[in-house]
Amino acid sequence: MTTAFDVQPAAIDEIVAFLRGALGDRVNTSRAVREQHARGEALDTHLPADVVAWPRDKHEVCAILARCNALGVPVIGYGAGSSLEGHVSAPFGGVCLDMSLMNSLITIHAEDGDCVVQPGITREDLNSQLKGTGLFFPVDPGANASIGGMASTRASGTTTIRYGSMQHNVMAMEVALADGTLVRLGTRARKSSAGFDLLHLMIGAEGTLGIITELTLRLHPLPSNVAAASCAFPTLHDAVATVTELVMSGAQMARMEFLDEHQVRACNLHSKLGLPEKPTLFLEFHGSETAVREQAELAQEVAASNGGIDFKWATHPEDRTQFWRARHMAYFAALALRPGCVCIVADVCVPISALADAVSQAREDIDREGLVAPILGHVGDGNFHVLFLAMPDAPQEREAVDRVYAAMVDRALAAGGTCTGEHGIGMGKKTKLIAEVGQPVVDLMRDTKRAWDPKSILNPGKIF
Amino acid sequence: MTTAFDVQPAAIDEIVAFLRGALGDRVNTSRAVREQHARGEALDTHLPADVVAWPRDKHEVCAILARCNALGVPVIGYGAGSSLEGHVSAPFGGVCLDMSLMNSLITIHAEDGDCVVQPGITREDLNSQLKGTGLFFPVDPGANASIGGMASTRASGTTTIRYGSMQHNVMAMEVALADGTLVRLGTRARKSSAGFDLLHLMIGAEGTLGIITELTLRLHPLPSNVAAASCAFPTLHDAVATVTELVMSGAQMARMEFLDEHQVRACNLHSKLGLPEKPTLFLEFHGSETAVREQAELAQEVAASNGGIDFKWATHPEDRTQFWRARHMAYFAALALRPGCVCIVADVCVPISALADAVSQAREDIDREGLVAPILGHVGDGNFHVLFLAMPDAPQEREAVDRVYAAMVDRALAAGGTCTGEHGIGMGKKTKLIAEVGQPVVDLMRDTKRAWDPKSILNPGKIF
Numbered sequence: 001m002t003t004a005f006d007v008q009p010a011a012i013d014e015i016v017a018f019l020r021g022a023l024g025d026r027v028n029t030s031r032a033v034r035e036q037h038a039r040g041e042a043l044d045t046h047l048p049a050d051v052v053a054w055p056r057d058k059h060e061v062c063a064i065l066a067r068c069n070a071l072g073v074p075v076i077g078y079g080a081g082s083s084l085e086g087h088v089s090a091p092f093g094g095v096c097l098d099m100s101l102m103n104s105l106i107t108i109h110a111e112d113g114d115c116v117v118q119p120g121i122t123r124e125d126l127n128s129q130l131k132g133t134g135l136f137f138p139v140d141p142g143a144n145a146s147i148g149g150m151a152s153t154r155a156s157g158t159t160t161i162r163y164g165s166m167q168h169n170v171m172a173m174e175v176a177l178a179d180g181t182l183v184r185l186g187t188r189a190r191k192s193s194a195g196f197d198l199l200h201l202m203i204g205a206e207g208t209l210g211i212i213t214e215l216t217l218r219l220h221p222l223p224s225n226v227a228a229a230s231c232a233f234p235t236l237h238d239a240v241a242t243v244t245e246l247v248m249s250g251a252q253m254a255r256m257e258f259l260d261e262h263q264v265r266a267c268n269l270h271s272k273l274g275l276p277e278k279p280t281l282f283l284e285f286h287g288s289e290t291a292v293r294e295q296a297e298l299a300q301e302v303a304a305s306n307g308g309i310d311f312k313w314a315t316h317p318e319d320r321t322q323f324w325r326a327r328h329m330a331y332f333a334a335l336a337l338r339p340g341c342v343c344i345v346a347d348v349c350v351p352i353s354a355l356a357d358a359v360s361q362a363r364e365d366i367d368r369e370g371l372v373a374p375i376l377g378h379v380g381d382g383n384f385h386v387l388f389l390a391m392p393d394a395p396q397e398r399e400a401v402d403r404v405y406a407a408m409v410d411r412a413l414a415a416g417g418t419c420t421g422e423h424g425i426g427m428g429k430k431t432k433l434i435a436e437v438g439q440p441v442v443d444l445m446r447d448t449k450r451a452w453d454p455k456s457i458l459n460p461g462k463i464f
Numbered sequence: 465m466t467t468a469f470d471v472q473p474a475a476i477d478e479i480v481a482f483l484r485g486a487l488g489d490r491v492n493t494s495r496a497v498r499e500q501h502a503r504g505e506a507l508d509t510h511l512p513a514d515v516v517a518w519p520r521d522k523h524e525v526c527a528i529l530a531r532c533n534a535l536g537v538p539v540i541g542y543g544a545g546s547s548l549e550g551h552v553s554a555p556f557g558g559v560c561l562d563m564s565l566m567n568s569l570i571t572i573h574a575e576d577g578d579c580v581v582q583p584g585i586t587r588e589d590l591n592s593q594l595k596g597t598g599l600f601f602p603v604d605p606g607a608n609a610s611i612g613g614m615a616s617t618r619a620s621g622t623t624t625i626r627y628g629s630m631q632h633n634v635m636a637m638e639v640a641l642a643d644g645t646l647v648r649l650g651t652r653a654r655k656s657s658a659g660f661d662l663l664h665l666m667i668g669a670e671g672t673l674g675i676i677t678e679l680t681l682r683l684h685p686l687p688s689n690v691a692a693a694s695c696a697f698p699t700l701h702d703a704v705a706t707v708t709e710l711v712m713s714g715a716q717m718a719r720m721e722f723l724d725e726h727q728v729r730a731c732n733l734h735s736k737l738g739l740p741e742k743p744t745l746f747l748e749f750h751g752s753e754t755a756v757r758e759q760a761e762l763a764q765e766v767a768a769s770n771g772g773i774d775f776k777w778a779t780h781p782e783d784r785t786q787f788w789r790a791r792h793m794a795y796f797a798a799l800a801l802r803p804g805c806v807c808i809v810a811d812v813c814v815p816i817s818a819l820a821d822a823v824s825q826a827r828e829d830i831d832r833e834g835l836v837a838p839i840l841g842h843v844g845d846g847n848f849h850v851l852f853l854a855m856p857d858a859p860q861e862r863e864a865v866d867r868v869y870a871a872m873v874d875r876a877l878a879a880g881g882t883c884t885g886e887h888g889i890g891m892g893k894k895t896k897l898i899a900e901v902g903q904p905v906v907d908l909m910r911d912t913k914r915a916w917d918p919k920s921i922l923n924p925g926k927i928f
Contacts, residue, residue, distance in 0.1 A: 109815065109817070111708070111712065111816070111817040112815040112816050112817050113711075113712065113816075114815070153657055154655075154656075154657040154661070155657075156655050160655065165655055167655070167661070167664075168632070177904075177908075181904050183901075183902065183904050183905050183908065184901070184902070184905070185901075185905065187813075187880055187881055187882045187900070188815045188879075188880035188881065189813040189814055189815060189845075189846055189847075189876075189880070189881040189882045189885065190813065190815075190816075190845045190846055190847075191618075191620050191624065191629055191631070191813055191845055191847065191882075191885050191886065192618075192813060192882035192884065192885060193617055193618040193619075193668055193882075193884045193885065193886050193887060193888040193889070194882050194883055194884050194889060194893075194897055194900050194901065195668075195889050195897050195901065195905075195906070195909050195927050195928075196665060196668065196669060196673075196909045196912060196913075196927070197618065197631070197664045197665055197667060197668050198665075198905065198908060198909065198912070200631075200661045200664035200665070201660060201661055201662075201664070201665050201912075203661060204657055204659075204660065204661050205660060209660075220714070221712070221713070221714035223714075244575070247577075248575065248577065248685070249685070250684070250685035250687075288755075288758055290754045290755075290758060291752075291754070291755055291758070294752055294754060294755070349651075349653040349654065349655055349656060350653055351573065351576040351578070351652045351653060351654075352575065352576050352577075352654075353573070353575040353576050381653075381654045381655055382653055382654055383653075383654075383655065412653075415652075416651055416652035416653070417651055417652065417653040418651045418653045418655075418656035418657075418658050419658055420656065420657045420658050421653065421655050421656060421657065422655065422657050423657060424657040425657070425658060425659050429658075433658055433659050436651070436658050437647075437648070437649075437658065437659065438647065438648070440641075440645050440647050441647050441648070441649065441659075441662065442659070444641075444647065444662060444915075444916065445659050445660045445662065447915040447916070448660060448662070448665075448912055448915050448916070449660075450915065451908075451911040451912050451914065451915040452908065452911070452912070463659050463660070464659075
């Protein structure tokens with residue numbers, strides 16, 4: 001799968017001609033547009049496709065796939081371009097399918113708590129269109145990603161501890177297979193045992209098994225009450241210990257986010273938070289008035305017992321919004337700490353009991369190597385990120401980053417964790433995947449891929 | 465996959481000799497034992513394997529698979545024999561692997577809320593061994609099934625509305641592949657985006673992709689407070705409407721079970737419940753004292769607004785136990801309604817908004833055909849069962865059952881539901897699976913199976 005297959009130039013000419021005939025001006029071959037579509041965030045791999053096409057409906061997607069499959073031309077799905085592991089890069093050229101025109105909310109089934117959307121809709125668009133229904137879509141990776149992209153990387157985020165990840169909130173999908181066949185996976189029922197769970201195989205397949213043309217999403221009732229708080233801690237260990245205790249208490253926090261002192265400083269500078277520059281937790285509580293009060297009291301207690309200082313309530317919605325906007329801008333706030341730098345976002349996830357050590361050992365390594373790298377994470381899930389800020393022209397810095405990141409992954413795996421909690425493998429983590437699951441499992445993935453996409457036209461060069 | 469492949473008699477002799485050499489007296493070829501292992505509950509298909517073997521560890525499982533794969537001999541996994549769709553039947557003969565000796569609880573990671581078990585342990589054994597840890601394994605299909613079997617049919621049950629099904633509570637697996645290679649799928653981290661989600665492909669694969677040799681399970685903190693109640697309703701529609709309203713309220717009930725008047729009568733006779741013989745809901749609430757009170761008040765309100773009568777609290781643990789024992793014995797209670805009958809258990813799942821009509825239309829069909837068939841279900845999930853009680857010697861009754869069941873499935877599919885919420889496809893529902901997902905998706909399942917098990921030795925004749 002990783003061995004380059006060469007695409008005949010004639011095939012590219014033929015596909016471009018086909019696309020112009022079928023999509024008219026919704027086709028672009030200019031270098032600038034192709035390069036912009038090859039670049040996600042963070043990973044500095046951007047190999048452009050030969051052509052970018054904007055399909056308007058599932059039938060166009062199927063027709064394009066059928067033709068590309070016949071000609072052996074690669075097809076790379078593109079959502080909002082917020083991928084962090086080079087998923088949208090086109091190492092073998094081919095067609096980039098920009099799904100941004102397929103961005104409708106098709107149906108809301110309010111009485112069942114689900115909705116049907118096209119893959120190009122972003123989570124923020126979706127939630128603003130859901131206003132007034134009393135329902136919302138909870139998965140929140142931070143970036144305003146497309147729903148199709150979020151499904152393809154098995155995304156999660158700040159609310160996963162309470163509402164689950166894409167794995168739990170995609171009920172069904174319509175998928176265009178490599179040869180252009182359209183299939184439906186999953187149903188609108190809340191559970192099913194009808195044969196292989198191909199739906200979950202598609203969730204996280206990174207565009208290598210099919211192109212998603214429609215998704216049925218689980219929606220959740222808006223909580224009647226919401227409260228948020230931040231709390232600073234003398235040490236990282238105290239903050240994380242608080243999280244571990246709260247998770248094991250069974251209290252259903254809605255959000256439990258960690259920012260280390262460097263990330264707090266970045267957010268203070270970027271979003272004027274004015275928080276003490278110490279290891280900090282952002283917490284959010286959803287539910288009935290009494291449920292929220294109970295959780296909040298418990299959180300305050302546990303925080304205090306772990307040396308928590310300056311427990312601050314964000315009672316007004318606008319304060320909460322400021323909190324979470326700051327959290328969502330954390331990536332850009334970090335970038336601003338070091339003008340001109342590139343950011344390598346590390347992503348590991350460990351069992352809760354291993355979290356405190358995993359985070360503090362990462363911090364030790366960062367400091368020992370003299371790197372600039374804030375740490376933050378969805379610590380309620382055991383998931384954390386290091387934002388390595390490296391200068392592009394400093395190879396020895398990059399080597400140090402690679403050393404620290406490799407050690408983070410080794411420790412995560414040794415603790416029974418994973419090399420990626422939510423960003424996926426893409427082009428950036430293939431060797432780390434082998435280290436995690438072993439070659440026989442990677443072979444099993446490759447064999448499965450071959451069964452679905454015999455000519456390997458779907459996002460080749462990713463995962464394996 | 466469905467086309468019979470013939471196993472050479474010589475190959476069977478060779479495998480039996482191999483098994484005797486490797487497992488000694490943990491091998492049995494007697495007709496009685498083979499037939500007992502070919503029979504699940506309910507479905508009257510029981511084609512015996514040629515030999516039953518009791519492996520003691522993963523290495524024996526791998527060795528047996530490697531040899532069977534080399535000889536092209538089928539291997540059928542066997543847990544507790546509580547399957548309802550003929551999963552343990554051996555249409556092409558071969559080796560039945562009885563996993564009951566691999567029934568240990570290997571490790572408890574209390575601080576992470578997970579544990580590692582062998583596949584042969586039953587859910588009741590597991591929970592009794594977890595006593596004192598403050599944790600429990602919630603998935604409760606009713607029968608005291610084996611954990612490996614529950615994973616293989618993607619089982620769920622009475623607590624799924626609150627705690628999820630096997631899909632949500634299996635974190636990792638060790639699997640012996642067809643050729644005897646041992647692989648690990650999943651991790652102990654709460655989430656991962658590391659490549660294809662092969663773990664969820666295995667969950668519900670009905671033993672056709674590999675033999676599970678170990679599982680890592682998500683455990684949940686025991687609720688600090690538990691309350692249960694039953695409530696009778698004038699009509700089935702009122703009972704189900706109550707459920708729909710409660711589900712959409714977002715209140716997190718722990719259990720929400722429906723029994724129609726016929727099932728209540730069966731349970732009264734069998735378990736001396738003394739309940740009014742009307743459509744009835746069994747409800748259970750878990751959480752803090754205030755959370756339980758809130759949920760209970762809401763449930764009582766909603767029930768009353770839907771004509772609920774005789775809302776009975778089971779405050780004492782023993783009363784609760786009696787409730788749920790009666791619920792768990794429902795199948796046998798139903799059988800007792802009609803001595804000498806066989807029971808065909810129908811299983812469909814629909815979106816909540818379609819539940820009331822789906823259940824009442826099933827009841828109309830049953831009555832019109834003059835059949836004896838109580839209805840019950842995990843209605844909080846939109847999942848319900850009809851227990852068709854048919855006399856073995858009455859073909860016209862069986863035809864009527866098939867008509868009513870087929871209509872149930874057609875309506876479930878038309879409503880966006882599924883032909884099986886939790887029992888699986890096995891040998892009993894292959895045509896219903898095609899009706900649900902379509903031939904291209906069944907082909908995709910078959911191609912995927914071929915990639916994992918090229919010689920199709922793993923539970924052949926099931927699903928497709």
